[in-house]
Amino acid sequence: MGVRAGIVVTGTEVLTGRVRDLNGPWLAEELRRLGVDVGQVVVVGDRPDDLRTALEFLAAGNDLVITSGGLGPTADDLTAAVVAQVQGRAPRLDQALEQRIAAIVARLSARFGGVRHPEASAIATRKQAMVPDGADVLEPTGTAPGLVVPVAVGRVGPPVVVLPGPPWELQRMWPAALANAVVRKVIADVPELRQHTLRLWGVPESDLAATLRRLDSELAGLEITTCLRDGELEVVTRYPAEAEPGLWHLVDAVGADFPEQLFSADGAEVDELVARALSDRGWSVAVVEAATGGAVSARLTARSGQVVGGLVVTSITSITSVGSVGSVGAAGAVAMAERARAEFGADVGVGVTAVAEESVHLAVVTPTGERSRTVVAGGAVDMVRGRIGPAVLHLLREALTRSVRPG
Amino acid sequence: MGVRAGIVVTGTEVLTGRVRDLNGPWLAEELRRLGVDVGQVVVVGDRPDDLRTALEFLAAGNDLVITSGGLGPTADDLTAAVVAQVQGRAPRLDQALEQRIAAIVARLSARFGGVRHPEASAIATRKQAMVPDGADVLEPTGTAPGLVVPVAVGRVGPPVVVLPGPPWELQRMWPAALANAVVRKVIADVPELRQHTLRLWGVPESDLAATLRRLDSELAGLEITTCLRDGELEVVTRYPAEAEPGLWHLVDAVGADFPEQLFSADGAEVDELVARALSDRGWSVAVVEAATGGAVSARLTARSGQVVGGLVVTSITSITSVGSVGSVGAAGAVAMAERARAEFGADVGVGVTAVAEESVHLAVVTPTGERSRTVVAGGAVDMVRGRIGPAVLHLLREALTRSVRPG
Numbered sequence: 001m002g003v004r005a006g007i008v009v010t011g012t013e014v015l016t017g018r019v020r021d022l023n024g025p026w027l028a029e030e031l032r033r034l035g036v037d038v039g040q041v042v043v044v045g046d047r048p049d050d051l052r053t054a055l056e057f058l059a060a061g062n063d064l065v066i067t068s069g070g071l072g073p074t075a076d077d078l079t080a081a082v083v084a085q086v087q088g089r090a091p092r093l094d095q096a097l098e099q100r101i102a103a104i105v106a107r108l109s110a111r112f113g114g115v116r117h118p119e120a121s122a123i124a125t126r127k128q129a130m131v132p133d134g135a136d137v138l139e140p141t142g143t144a145p146g147l148v149v150p151v152a153v154g155r156v157g158p159p160v161v162v163l164p165g166p167p168w169e170l171q172r173m174w175p176a177a178l179a180n181a182v183v184r185k186v187i188a189d190v191p192e193l194r195q196h197t198l199r200l201w202g203v204p205e206s207d208l209a210a211t212l213r214r215l216d217s218e219l220a221g222l223e224i225t226t227c228l229r230d231g232e233l234e235v236v237t238r239y240p241a242e243a244e245p246g247l248w249h250l251v252d253a254v255g256a257d258f259p260e261q262l263f264s265a266d267g268a269e270v271d272e273l274v275a276r277a278l279s280d281r282g283w284s285v286a287v288v289e290a291a292t293g294g295a296v297s298a299r300l301t302a303r304s305g306q307v308v309g310g311l312v313v314t315s316i317t318s319i320t321s322v323g324s325v326g327s328v329g330a331a332g333a334v335a336m337a338e339r340a341r342a343e344f345g346a347d348v349g350v351g352v353t354a355v356a357e358e359s360v361h362l363a364v365v366t367p368t369g370e371r372s373r374t375v376v377a378g379g380a381v382d383m384v385r386g387r388i389g390p391a392v393l394h395l396l397r398e399a400l401t402r403s404v405r406p407g
Numbered sequence: 408m409g410v411r412a413g414i415v416v417t418g419t420e421v422l423t424g425r426v427r428d429l430n431g432p433w434l435a436e437e438l439r440r441l442g443v444d445v446g447q448v449v450v451v452g453d454r455p456d457d458l459r460t461a462l463e464f465l466a467a468g469n470d471l472v473i474t475s476g477g478l479g480p481t482a483d484d485l486t487a488a489v490v491a492q493v494q495g496r497a498p499r500l501d502q503a504l505e506q507r508i509a510a511i512v513a514r515l516s517a518r519f520g521g522v523r524h525p526e527a528s529a530i531a532t533r534k535q536a537m538v539p540d541g542a543d544v545l546e547p548t549g550t551a552p553g554l555v556v557p558v559a560v561g562r563v564g565p566p567v568v569v570l571p572g573p574p575w576e577l578q579r580m581w582p583a584a585l586a587n588a589v590v591r592k593v594i595a596d597v598p599e600l601r602q603h604t605l606r607l608w609g610v611p612e613s614d615l616a617a618t619l620r621r622l623d624s625e626l627a628g629l630e631i632t633t634c635l636r637d638g639e640l641e642v643v644t645r646y647p648a649e650a651e652p653g654l655w656h657l658v659d660a661v662g663a664d665f666p667e668q669l670f671s672a673d674g675a676e677v678d679e680l681v682a683r684a685l686s687d688r689g690w691s692v693a694v695v696e697a698a699t700g701g702a703v704s705a706r707l708t709a710r711s712g713q714v715v716g717g718l719v720v721t722s723i724t725s726i727t728s729v730g731s732v733g734s735v736g737a738a739g740a741v742a743m744a745e746r747a748r749a750e751f752g753a754d755v756g757v758g759v760t761a762v763a764e765e766s767v768h769l770a771v772v773t774p775t776g777e778r779s780r781t782v783v784a785g786g787a788v789d790m791v792r793g794r795i796g797p798a799v800l801h802l803l804r805e806a807l808t809r810s811v812r813p814g
Binding site (some may be wrong): 011012013015016017018019020021022024025026028029032038039040041042043044045046047049050053054057061072073074075076117119120121123124166168205206207208209210212213223224225226227228229234236238287292293294295296297298299300301302307308309310311312313314381382383385 | 419420422424426427428436445446447450461482483527531573614615617620630631633636643645701705707709714716717720792
């Protein structure tokens with residue numbers, strides 16, 4: 001199996017979904033690129049017993065264990081102490097580190113008018129400077145230091161890399177973790193594990209399964225996973241370099257079986273393809289949207305520099321005033337797309353409207369034609385937006401990359 | 408410790424972050440309300456060995472194990488088979504179930520013009536009708552059935568509840584899982600574990616830690632976790648009914664130490680407070696935003712029915728044409744907020760602008776005054792939006808709920 005790593009993400013706020021875990025997936029992907037295989041991520045609340053059993057579980061099947069979070073100044077931040085215990089190393093105060101952390105805290109506090117509670121701040125700093133004996137310190141990228149903690153002499157187990165919870169702190173500390181001698185020893189000379197992604201629009205999983213079954217023996221050495229969401233089917237293949245011929249069999253066969261539906265053979269997301277197509281044609285785009293309340297504009301502006309404006313309308317009155325009165329439904333969406341072009345002087349207009357309860361009408365008007373579609377999307381606001389977003393992006397993609405009938 | 412449950416979330420797409428896990432947090436929260444304690448969620452890729460060790464790990468410390476995902480028709484969907492093996496039960500074809508699934512698939516396919524690949528569809532249906540011998544079937548809410556799988560006779564271990572991966576299917580199946588006799592036996596008579604949330608804006612974690620240390624002995628029986636993100640400090644307390652007096656000590660002390668910063672003593676989120684304040688005053692709101700590209704409008708419209716419009720501007724030209732030429736920076740944000748009021752006939756206007764690289768200027772203008780603020784928010788587009796969103800909402804909250812100086 002090569003080198004394997006396990007990840008522990010700590011924090012009751014993550015366990016209960018109040019905060020989305022960005023660290024587990026980020027670390028899994030970074031490790032995959034290095035050729036290190038991650039099979040399990042354990043999310044634990046802020047309880048020492050649960051963290052300890054999670055560390056012991058992952059130690060049994062992995063060459064490296066990485067933790068994120070639990071390094072803050074409050075009593076529920078207990079990762080360093082539990083890792084010290086599991087690795088059989090006593091915690092000790094690193095006084096030089098304490099001074100470096102104090103200097104960081106002083107500098108940060110200065111921005112906000114100085115330390116408000118010096119005593120509370122000193123206690124917090126001291127807690128963050130408690131380090132398992134024999135561990136290497138990774139310099140703080142926020143206020144908390146990271147740690148590389150080998151198992152105690154005479155015992156057997158993988159080293160544990162302790163990283164902070166805030167994603168940008170963790171990501172900035174990662175290069176130092178990889179440069180650490182203990183970590184380098186584990187991941188040296190690991191052969192790279194590659195990854196390739198195909199994306200299809202409008203294909204049921206069972207149809208793809210038939211293609212995969214037919215190819216079966218030609219796919220040796222590939223690890224293929226599929227995932228369907230909001231109409232997009234994502235096919236991800238992980239493979240060692242020597243299995244690459246199998247990957248190309250797969251790409252060819254999926255392209256032959258689903259020529260219209262395979263919209264991305266190189267993993268590019270629909271947002272990126274739309275941004276590229278707009279940029280290649282030098283076309284600007286603008287949006288007039290009801291039903292999605294700004295979410296379509298937000299999605300387009302996040303990836304494309306070609307957006308020149310957006311208008312969010314929320315009432316029947318404003319929707320019908322944007323189109324002509326009475327032109328609701330599919331015709332209303334086209335009227336809104338035309339209005340988007342006129343209002344912002346854009347080459348491409350996008351209209352999203354919903355007057356009936358369950359149906360959302362989408363339209364794209366370009367200099368060379370128009371396309372429209374109706375999506376059935378009842379339910380909670382997040383679910384409606386989750387379905388309409390991809391539908392709008394794919395309608396745009398089709399309008400920009402295929403021949404369109406004259407408008 | 409009472410009754411404990413462990414959760415396994417399957418899917419390489421979740422492990423690697425291509426899909427956000429909504430099921431682990433949702434199940435953890437549902438179980439908490441029932442008084443069942445969840446300490447660990449394990450995310451595993453689509454590999455039988457990793458799933459098996461995760462199930463064995465959770466079986467050791469829990470009274471109930473719940474899985475989500477891996478019930479689809481492709482070969483990487485292997486949960487039912489692995490659970491059968493771990494629980495010591497042989498898989499068998501449930502022919503009546505196979506017919507029910509086939510009927511569902513036929514009905515779904517009819518909407519899209521009929522089954523395109525009948526043979527592929529039949530194989531997929533048969534796979535989904537393979538059930539561990541002695542398990543109870545939970546009727547499909549999509550196409551996949553759920554399962555309740557007790558451990559084989561003569562062996563020791565918790566029952567495993569197998570649920571589908573798509574969040575709405577899982578959530579619709581959950582009542583049937585709770586009604587199952589095997590599950591009811593585990594969770595009968597569990598005392599409820601309550602939860603209370605405080606939210607503060609602009610308080611460092613170390614200051615709150617000082618308050619918690621001072622109260623220490625008065626907080627017996629409370630499990631308190633804190634989480635700081637984007638300037639909001641969330642304090643979540645989980646407690647059994649008899650520890651309620653400690654909770655009120657905590658609420659009083661936090662209110663006394665941070666009277667200005669404690670904006671929610673009952674867990675309500677800032678979005679909800681803004682929506683309520685707008686509704687209470689009968690004020691409509693409109694947004695003109697640069698820098699956030701529609702994200703502020705999208706956030707407001709998702710929770711409030713008082714939004715009458717939004718305008719997304721993206722270029723320096725359109726920003727300065729919205730304000731008066733030259734009035735960029737803080738004054739530009741106020742001009743944009745005024746424009747939002749005028750353009751959409753709104754009572755409250757919100758302006759968000761960024762002309763310099765790092766600084767985003769925010770302004771709120773109400774019928775009785777105005778407030779503005781500058782946020783330093785450099786970095787990737789998601790990070791910028793992540794910081795500005797809360798800042799805008801809190802500026803709105805302050806403008807709507809506090810006395811404001813005349814504009």
